[in-house]
Amino acid sequence: MLGCRFFYVISFLFLFVSGKSQQENYFSLSDTSNFVSTYVDASYNSNNLGNKFVNAFRNSEFLTDELKTAASQKLNANNRFGGDLFVDILAKINCDTLFKRPNLSLIFGLQDREHIDLKFSKNAFDLMFFGNKPFAGDTFDLGELSMNVYRYQKLKIGLLNENKEEGMVTGIAMNFIKGEMNQTIYSPTTTIYTEEFGREVSVSSLSVYNGSDTTNNGFWALNGVGVSFDLFGEFELRKRGKISFYVTDIGFINWNRNSTTISIDSTTVYEGVEIDNLFDIQSGFSFTTDSILNEVGASKRNRIYMSPTPIVFNSFFSDTINAKMKYTVGVYHQLFVNHIPKVYAQFFWSPIKEFTVVPQISYGGYGKFNSGLGLMLNTKSLNLVVGTRNLESLFSENTFGMSVFGGLGYRF
């Protein structure tokens, strides 16, 4: 029982209070201590786009033809890529007298969230990184293309109710969101035909782009406001184990009137910018983004639009084996983005009371099969966790996905 308690203590620090927007479950939920914590989780993954290419891209390197070709050869018609960066600061204050409910606690937090996800075809990748010339004379289908990019910051205020007698912990939190940046593209179908000699390019596309104000950038930029809610619960089962769930960021962001929407629903044959008069050829060289959008039949307008926040769902079953071992199995998912449900299993082993090793395996999400490892250190007042969900990436670049997470908590 003491071992279970130990697991509960550190779980609270690094999961619930950090919004549980991180991935998988390291711990269950239960503790009544006051604490402050900080947590960082950075990750990206893909089912087909290898780390060698992604790392070169992420490190702003020049992408050689060899690198692009190797990456392209691993792609198929349906590729996913996604990444998240969470930075949390959180505090929990037990208020024994609050509302005359001694089990209630107040939660305060700040979070910066950056997210990107993509769904794309091999053809889309090849068009972007090799240009259209290799496909001259052919019609190529870009397939379904979807992209979501978010960055926002939120202020969290919540309540936690811990009913130890019933073995149940429930909570709700409200997040006030400052929207910094958003770009979404959804194109269920696009085909492009480049005439053999490049004399015309035919584009048939059904696409919508929404983007926040690109002229107002940076961490302090306020381009939208929103609100979201977090729900969570943890229920001890009669026989053994617990069922837990976390649903975070159920809400929306309203992006301001300087946002841009571009819609294309047409088949356009582009033959170059038309010069009305050969005696005024200067005008033919005056390309602008707007003039090219106009050529491909796109409508562009500034307008307010609303986007749902990418909801994070995590549900898992956990049970202790003995005082030194525990396991969890669960499902993690992000809604409204190109994520697929990820199933995972974790094993917790504490050779000594202050130290726990957490190996894990998972399948799904933005990637496929991944293995991970977490290390936890727990003292009377301080807790530390570090780990990765992509252990294999430490040993080879011919893998998919990288991640690192870690947190530090102080209990008082």
Next chain:
Amino acid sequence: MKRTLSILASLLLLLAISCRKGGVNPSWNADYLLPVVKTTFSIHDIGDSLVETDANGFVSLVYQNSLLDFDIDTLVQMPDTVITNNLTLLPGYNAYPSTPFYSQNENIKFNLGEPELSQIIVKSGKLTVELESTLPEPVDVVINVPSATKSGVAFQRTESVAAASGSTNAILTKTYDIADYSFDMRGVNKNSVNTIYYNLQAAIAASGSQYTIKPSDKVKVKFSFEEVYPKFIKGYFGQHAETIGPENSAFSFLNGIDSGAIDFEDVFVDLEIINSVGIDGTFKLNQLSSYNSRTGNTVALNHSIVGNTVNINRAVKTNGTPPVTPWIYTQNLDKNNSNIDVFVENLPDQIQYGFDLSINPLGNVSNGNDFYYSDYPFQANLNVRIPLSLTMNGLTMYETVDFPYASEEVEKFNSGSFKLYYKNGFPLDATIFMEILDANGVKIDQLQITGNIASGQVDASYFVTAPTSGEIVIPLSAENIANFKQAGKIRFKTVFNTVSITNYVKIYDHYELELKLVGDFNYHVGL
């Protein structure tokens, strides 16, 4: 232990932040094959107003070059005029409120020199009235100009001058817009010229008190006519003799042609004099030359009109719309009676001219009925009509445009070429040169263009039976691209030759030249 944990946490944060993109972005090279610009040229693109076609579609170019647009108001000017009227007051006169203590008709005579005008309708102008009073009571002044009417209503204004204070006179200044006013310049008795009359009344204002005028009292009214331009004048405009020129008039008809030879089968030019003014006169063309500033070559017109005096008859007033029937004199110039073909084939960009113009050489024969409407001046035009049956031999045209890309954009081009695809339906071939100039217009590079635009296929009469298609390659070497970084402009030089340079080739309005520029290049893409 705490220290170790703090360091570890800091490293974690650093690691997470490092995953984000820095100031330098990823980049790669990609190959693009894209249409850049396209155009279809027909003879109508030079401007429909410049093109005439006959029933067979045979094209003539027409162009009117104005040599002279002579406003008669340069001869009959309304000078800015200031008239000051010190009202004569009776000392000891008891002036009561609202009862005029002064009322008098007055004349203003304008100094116009020889012209004797009986009517002016003003196009634009101002009348400023300055009132000054020493009376210690407020004074109302009524300005009435019966000879100035607008829509049948005479000009009348009542202005109030405040009471003078001690030794400080009261002054009031008002400016009126007199546009569209018609001024009868015959004076109060309708038997004068250059004269308008008006009536002034002065009275103590109704808000004032009875006042006995003192010998030192005065009321002064100053009229200023400023910047008066007429839209209509009537009268006798006087005798004038003007020698105009030699002067240059821009001749934009053949702009852009730099060198080479062009030979037109026919050239027709009408020298046209349009007199819409109600005056008689004489006109003598002293000189008419075409001047090509690029070659420095001048061709003087040889025709009997040069050096001979033409009598000009007066226009007739219609009292309708249009208000005048102009007198028109036309002299036709062609290859048979002049050297007008050589004159035009000199490819002038300027026309040099000089002439003598005499107005009313016989004096006031109209008995004061000369007239002038500002919208109907005296004009001299050259009306050019050139049937496009011609030969061209190395006719060279230039067009310079700003270089469209900034230096940092140019750096993204690694290598490549442009291809110009054409479909030529004209009986001309063309060779294109592209020169890269710096911002000061100094040539820094020339692109090595291979091929030329071949003429359309023609029959025995040089009529195009089918267009010719082909392509011109414009390779961009690394050196070219490097030079682009200093580029400020691109100069296109095009050399034209007709399919025959010995037989005249006709141009029809259905001939077209289709051009499409395609870029084929390796480009450095950076996010």
